[in-house]
Amino acid sequence: MLDPKLIRNELDYVAAQLARRGFKLDVAAISTLEDQRKAIQVETQQLQNERNKSSKAIGQAKAKGEDVQPLLDAVANLGGKLKAGEERLEQIQNQLNEILLGIPNIPQADVPDGRDENSNVEVRRWGEPPRFDFTVKDHVDLGDGLGYLNFDTAVKITGSRFSVMSGPVARLHRALAQFMLDTHTREHGYTEVYVPYAVNSDSLLGTGQLPKFEADLFKLNTDPAYYLIPTAEVPVTNIVRDTIQNAEDLPLRFVCHTPCFRSEAGSYGKDTRGMIRQHQFDKVELVQIVKPQDSLDALEQLTGHAERILQLLELPYRTVTLCTGDMGFSAAKTYDLEVWLPGQNKYREISSCSNFGDFQARRLKARWRESETAKPQLVHTLNGSGLAVGRTLVAVMENYQQAGGAIAIPKVLQPYMGELTIIE
RNA sequence: GGAGAGGUGCCUGAGUGGCCGAAGGGGCUUGACUCGAAAUCAAGUGUGGAGCUUGCUCCACCGAGGGUUCGAAUCCCUCCCUCUCCGCCA
Structure with a gap:
């Protein structure tokens, strides 16, 4: 939520800023x-x-x-x-x-203007897309060939947009999540948290999914209604709802591995093949609660933490700044990380890292106090995927595929796989 | 799921219709005392909102939402949460 006083006193300014992201106030x-x-x-x-x-x-x-x-x-x-x-x-x-x-956040001044993803700006690239001297397969064919990834069974059990993994691929999926958690806790200073996978409407209101985006959520038939989390951002950021943090306790850095549930309403034609767009997927999420003056730096830092995972996995990627029109509702600035997928011969989103400024904090009543005697003021919140586990699995399968359809295991994951070096 | 007891400020704890935004104690801040600390003494110490003459005035908040009343922390209703016991259960 924007500051009501700002809207009241600088209505035209606010309208002009919102117009940048295509929102008509x-x-x-x-x-x-x-x-x-x-x-x-x-x-x-x-x-x-x-x-x-x-x-x-x-x-x-x-x-x-x-x-x-x-x-x-x-x-x-x-x-x-x-x-x-x-x-x-x-x-x-x-x-x-x-x-x-219902009013989205004001984009940061340095966010490029634009209507859609075509105006996003690439800021850097890392790694070289691998060359193959054979015909590459996508992860669906690879999984099918190995027999460890199955979509038909998931359709029987539930419906479309779910998957069943088994054997070494299921283990690889687990290894990825473990590896990400370990890296962020040991090397990047995050505290691991475990949280509820179902949340109440206050929590969703706090982070901005409600009231506008209820259609994207799975709603449970409880009274009052609970919702399956669309991302760990919701329960984790809500840890600080209705609190006043001491200055010396900031920044708070949380990392959390959860399944995410999205109804994906309105994306029926998109990415129908494979694991790219599922109703259920695992994600390791990074959340930071910081002082307002620190949030610009924190976004760069957090994005770097997510990038580090791709680098350690030796997966080629690029970092793009989302333009005003492509940003999420609550974000002031967002970097997307896009990993190279040989099966699609293009870069695909694998992480989204955002600074929300005080937009979520105002809804959450999440504050901090400079000193004993000072007035409480709003914190700034940030989060980013570090990374989407399902899509990372896809990236590993496709980038590490071998001529016969086998999949090599990235070096950093081998300790998590009982020193297995290849899935075949 | 059944039975009972509760939810008050940073903590503890009083308040059962008006003088209560809320006693007392603790904590914290500032000052005095002290070489310094402790002890002691004194003062201060919630959050959000509105208006304008920016310093003052006013409004709201005692788990949440309704109701009764001129007036509600206090009485009534609904819900949520916590604790104890029983049942069930990973």
Whole structure:
């Protein structure tokens, strides 16, 4: 959520910034509602003040044993007016709030303008796409040939967009997650956390998935409703919801391995083959809670932590800055990491690292205090995939494939595979 | 799932209709004392919001949401959470 005061005082500026990412702010509606809000709030608070004073007077008169009937008569019709005012105020504040919750974050100044992914800017490349002296297979054919990756069985068990792995491929998948967790905890200073895979609506509101993107979520039939997490970002970032952190405890760095569940509504034609776009996939997520002045550096650092995994796995990738039109709802700036997939002969997203500024923190009421006596202020939140495990498995299979359809094991994973060097 | 007890500020703990944004104690901050520390003494110490003459005034918040009342932390209803016991269970 943007700062309501900023919207109130700099409405045109906010509208211009949001226009950069293709969001049309309804300036007229907001300023009309804002005028109404102001008038009614002042009026209502005045009535409340009147009521409080009268009630106090009645109490005092009663204590002295005086006749309170005249005082009661005087406030007789105050109640109705007050109630009407409070109801109107609540109604208008709800309307304003609904609009506010639907407004995306303002892009950082250095984010390139653009409508869609075509305007994303490549900032660096690492590694060389491998050359093969045979016809390359994609991970579906490789998995099929080996017999360790199966989509038909998953369709029987559940439906489309799920997968079944077995044997060494299942182990490789597990090894990847272990390797990522170990690297981030041992080398990058993250604290491993284990969290619920189902969350309540407050948590989703806090990180920005609700109210706008309910269609992308799996909703459980509980009362109140729980939702399967679409990313560990939700439970992990919500660790600091409704808290005030001490300055010396920041930054907080969490790493978390969870399954992620996405209904992928509205992407029916996309990536229907293979493991690229699934309803269920594993991800190792990095989350940082930092002081506002540190968030720009933290994004560079966090992106580097995610890149490090690709480098250690020796997977070629490139880093792109998302343009204003391609960024997620809550992000102020996002780097995507795109790994080389020989099966598709192109780079595909494997990680997304974002700085959210105080956008999530305001929804989360996540704050910190400079010193004992200082006022609490909002933290900044960041997160990034470090990495998407399923897509990393795809990348390893396709980049490490051998002539006969076997798959070599990256060196850093061999300790996790009982020193196995090849899957065949 | 069944039975019972509870949810108050950073912590502890009082408050059962008005003088309560909330006693007392602890903690913390500042000052005094001290060579310094401890002890002692004094003062201060929640969050969010609104308005304007930016320093003041006002509003809201005692798990959440409703209700009763001129007035609710206090009474009523619903929900959530915690604890104890029983049942079931990885």
